[in-house]
Amino acid sequence: MNSIKIHEKDFEIFLESESINKRTRLMGIQLNVDYEKRCPIFIGVLNGSFLFMADLIKEIELDCEIDFIRVASYHGDSSTGQIKEAFGLPNNLKGRDVILVEDIVDTGLTVQYILAQLRAQEPASINVCSLLFKPAALLKPMPELTYVGFEIPNEFVVGYGLDYNGLGRNLKDIYRAI
Ligand code: IMP
Numbered sequence: 001m002n003s004i005k006i007h008e009k010d011f012e013i014f015l016e017s018e019s020i021n022k023r024t025r026l027m028g029i030q031l032n033v034d035y036e037k038r039c040p041i042f043i044g045v046l047n048g049s050f051l052f053m054a055d056l057i058k059e060i061e062l063d064c065e066i067d068f069i070r071v072a073s074y075h076g077d078s079s080t081g082q083i084k085e086a087f088g089l090p091n092n093l094k095g096r097d098v099i100l101v102e103d104i105v106d107t108g109l110t111v112q113y114i115l116a117q118l119r120a121q122e123p124a125s126i127n128v129c130s131l132l133f134k135p136a137a138l139l140k141p142m143p144e145l146t147y148v149g150f151e152i153p154n155e156f157v158v159g160y161g162l163d164y165n166g167l168g169r170n171l172k173d174i175y176r177a178i
């Protein structure tokens with residue numbers, strides 16, 4: 001399918017599952033090298049990261065822990081910039097190597113908010129691993145954003161975990177609004 005309609009909006013194919021999977025495998029290889037002999041904890045940000053996290057973690061050959069948090073912050077097709085609350089952040093991160101896994105970094109506000117909470121627990125290290133990154137939308141520099149699958153233009157995308165008003169998370173490919 002090269003174009004689809006979700007709610008009233010038209011989308012066209014942008015990243016096919018084959019290239020997403022290929023890139024994810026490479027990110028996994030990089031993480032295996034960078035975290036050799038360590039036991040990182042991967043923390044996925046729900047809901048959007050669930051597919052990326054599942055595929056990424058299958059590439060990880062290290063001893064590692066996996067957790068998820070949920071942040072309510074985004075509605076419709078533009079960021080409200082309003083973080084409501086984070087749920088389920090583990091509270092035993094002191095001295096740990098934390099890898100925060102996101103579907104997309106847009107304005108960066110969601111990740112900045114989580115990073116502030118993580119830092120308070122004094123982990124040994126924190127890196128952000130995001131499948132997608134919209135550099136043009138980023139509001140302030142994010143040095144922790146070490147692992148990026150694809151840098152994309154400032155356009156609304158859907159699929160592979162990302163939704164448009166609740167729909168589209170199940171799509172294998174990623175589509176962009178037209
Ligand atoms: P940020 O706080 O602006 O960086 O936005 C991060 C969150 O907004 C992501 O975790 C997504 O849930 C959502 N988001 C940002 N851009 C898009 C998009 O293009 N499509 C779908 N969701 C998006």
